[in-house]
Amino acid sequence: MNLEKLYLAYKKLNCTFDPFYQRDVSEFQQLVDAHSPLSRNKIQDMISILKQDEDSSKKYFVMDFLKLYKEEIPHELYEPVFDAGIRHRDPSFNRLFFIISKQMKGPQAFMEDIIKLIKGKDLYRKIKAIDSLYWNFHLYWSFAIEDEKSYEKYVRERAIGQEEEIYKILNILMREFQKSRNFLVSYMLATYLPKYVSRYPEEWQEEAQDIIAQIKKEGLPFYHKATKEEFQLLWKKALENEEIGSLFFDQLKWRKREANPESES
Numbered sequence: 630m631n632l633e634k635l636y637l638a639y640k641k642l643n644c645t646f647d648p649f650y651q652r653d654v655s656e657f658q659q660l661v662d663a664h665s666p667l668s669r670n671k672i673q674d675m676i677s678i679l680k681q682d683e684d685s686s687k688k689y690f691v692m693d694f695l696k697l698y699k700e701e702i703p704h705e706l707y708e709p710v711f712d713a714g715i716r717h718r719d720p721s722f723n724r725l726f727f728i729i730s731k732q733m734k735g736p737q738a739f740m741e742d743i744i745k746l747i748k749g750k751d752l753y754r755k756i757k758a759i760d761s762l763y764w765n766f767h768l769y770w771s772f773a774i775e776d777e778k779s780y781e782k783y784v785r786e787r788a789i790g791q792e793e794e795i796y797k798i799l800n801i802l803m804r805e806f807q808k809s810r811n812f813l814v815s816y817m818l819a820t821y822l823p824k825y826v827s828r829y830p831e832e833w834q835e836e837a838q839d840i841i842a843q844i845k846k847e848g849l850p851f852y853h854k855a856t857k858e859e860f861q862l863l864w865k866k867a868l869e870n871e872e873i874g875s876l877f878f879d880q881l882k883w884r885k886r887e888a889n890p891e892s893e894s
Contacts, residue, residue: 632674661697679709724764774853819849864890
């Protein structure tokens with residue numbers, strides 16, 4: 630059975646996502662076992678599926694298959710799986726790809742690959758990697774965005790012993806914000822930077838005050854969810870500036886070029 634026929638058999642079982650949601654689908658496990666280890670042709674077909682631009686159910690099929698795969702996942706699948714997760718438009722289901730990526734390379738090496746993209750020159754992948762922190766380092770997200778009451782109640786205790794990891798990411802985002810000359814990149818970074826100076830190590834607090842003041846001055850998101858006015862400002866800048874517009878309209882596909890920001894409800 631080639632990969633296309635295996636995909637059709639998977640669809641008939643109606644078990645999309647089930648391995649990730651912990652529901653036992655023994656028939657699909659049997660299919661995976663029957664087609665293990667993966668042949669060279671199936672590996673190449675999986676790579677072709679993962680490299681496609683559209684977010685298709687075939688990509689979810691590949692992730693579900695690999696989740697139940699009992700053999701060592703072929704190393705040449707790592708980059709396609711990782712990149713498919715970065716490019717995936719759904720900010721919830723991209724974690725399916727990251728689960729497999731971490732499994733293949735280990736959490737630390739995987740996070741280093743995320744950090745490389747955040748520091749990199751490819752602005753589209755930089756933005757997507759920043760956004761991926763929501764799932765890949767959820768403790769940092771909580772540390773950065775919770776109000777003081779929620780932070781004291783839910784986050785502070787969880788962060789004990791993980792300050793080094795948190796501050797590593799915080800420092801990277803601060804440096805990238807200070808270097809950024811692209812409004813959309815700054816916009817994304819602003820959503821992941823704490824707005825409470827007390828969250829920053831004492832030696833960084835003067836810089837933090839400058840960053841927070843810049844976020845306010847430029848009309849960047851002050852909370853984790855942008856206001857209507859903050860988003861419309863970004864949208865208008867995308868209409869005025871082609872570099873921002875290419876990211877906003879064509880790559881991230883946040884809105885259609887012909888849409889009108891003034892009519893956004």
